[in-house]
Amino acid sequence: MPSFASDVKNALSRTDTERVCCQTAELAALLRMGASMVTDGAHGLGLRFAADNAAVARRVLRLLRTMDEALETSVAMERRPQLRRRTYIVNIAAGAAVAPLLTRLGFLEGGTLRAGTDMALLRRKCCRAAYLRGAFLGGGSVNRPEASCHLELTARSAAMGRALHTLLRRLQFPVGLTDRRDTYVVYLKEGDAVMDFLALIGAEEAAEEIEVARNLKEVRAQVNRLVNVETANLQRAVDAAAQQCAAIARLAAAGRLSALPEDLRETAEMRRAHPEISMAELAALCHISKSGMSHRLRRICAMAEEV
Ligand SMILES: [Zn+2]
Incomplete structure (x- = not known):
């Protein structure tokens, strides 16, 4: 060749x-x-x-x-x-x-x-x-x-x-x-x-070929960076959801789920029913803000710690 x-x-x-x-x-x-x-x-x-x-x-x-x-x-x-x-x-x-x-x-x-x-x-x-x-x-x-x-x-x-x-x-x-x-x-x-x-x-043509290849490499690197960031975010969300499900399971096993305040009980049930969805989606299902949902989930996890 x-x-x-x-x-x-x-x-x-x-x-x-x-x-x-x-x-x-x-x-x-x-x-x-x-x-x-x-x-x-x-x-x-x-x-x-x-x-x-x-x-x-x-x-x-x-x-x-x-x-x-x-x-x-x-x-x-x-x-x-x-x-x-x-x-x-x-x-x-x-x-x-x-x-x-x-x-x-x-x-x-x-x-x-x-x-x-x-x-x-x-x-x-x-x-x-x-x-x-x-x-x-x-x-x-x-x-x-x-x-x-x-x-x-x-x-x-x-x-x-x-x-x-x-x-x-x-x-x-x-x-x-x-x-x-x-x-x-x-x-x-x-x-x-x-x-x-x-x-x-x-050798102008060769110089252009290198320039084209270099631009392509740059675009590829950019896409890879974005994909990596997205993957990391997704992984974090999945890990957090798994942690929340474990906390809810622990509260349920201790018989503490029904004793939770109304808003927390609703959130726990929603999370159990949809373990794979994101926090934003969960917030939308419960008709509250994302930060409100984040706060509720943190409280649930803290309570499970005490069990
Ligand atoms: Zn000359």
Whole structure:
């Protein structure tokens, strides 16, 4: 069954990114999340990008081609039967075109690799959203709307984990950072933050689905609260009625029922005849107020105590 997260990625992979600045930012984040460098002695640097999602692999391929038609790319699929998973690999063959690409993406500076952040790509607001979209496509996950709110980006380097954490903090997201085995996980747990993030990266539909599910959860919780209050009230009424019936039975057993004042005797008989009705209903049957009925019942119980 396809997960909600993969549905979101499929939809995001179809969005158009027209600006070159944003394409660069998105591709940089995608590769930072899912690519590794391959060195080939004779030809220099190559890249290998892995994704569990075919649409994401296609998007990487498309972005690479838009960036530079001279890049030599190929796609492969690896089956991992024991995990019932497939991995889609985008290979960029080592060659002359790779170094200029890496320089444009900010991975190379003056011929040396930079593990650092991509802040230079993130000066514009549009690019920050594109970068986060790339990070989500390359290593993101989000809980289905019915579950508790949780979205995370799993980076494979501490530098990338910190960069995403910093970026999201600057954008005022209540973001957390933790490491899990060899990975660095940046996460959002608040419903509003998860929805804002999804809307920011272009997954408006997913954000709406979460909002609808959240409203439904709220209504359900409210109904449950009301039902609980009602149930508790009902239980109290049933307990009180049982107590009154026991008191009346005790008075009857002691032969004290006929000696009761007229109003109390009438009430006791009514209660015996209708052990299941509420005090309000009992009051109505006796044509007195609820508080009057409450008072009478209390007197009956007090008298039974003395027996
Ligand atoms: Zn841009």
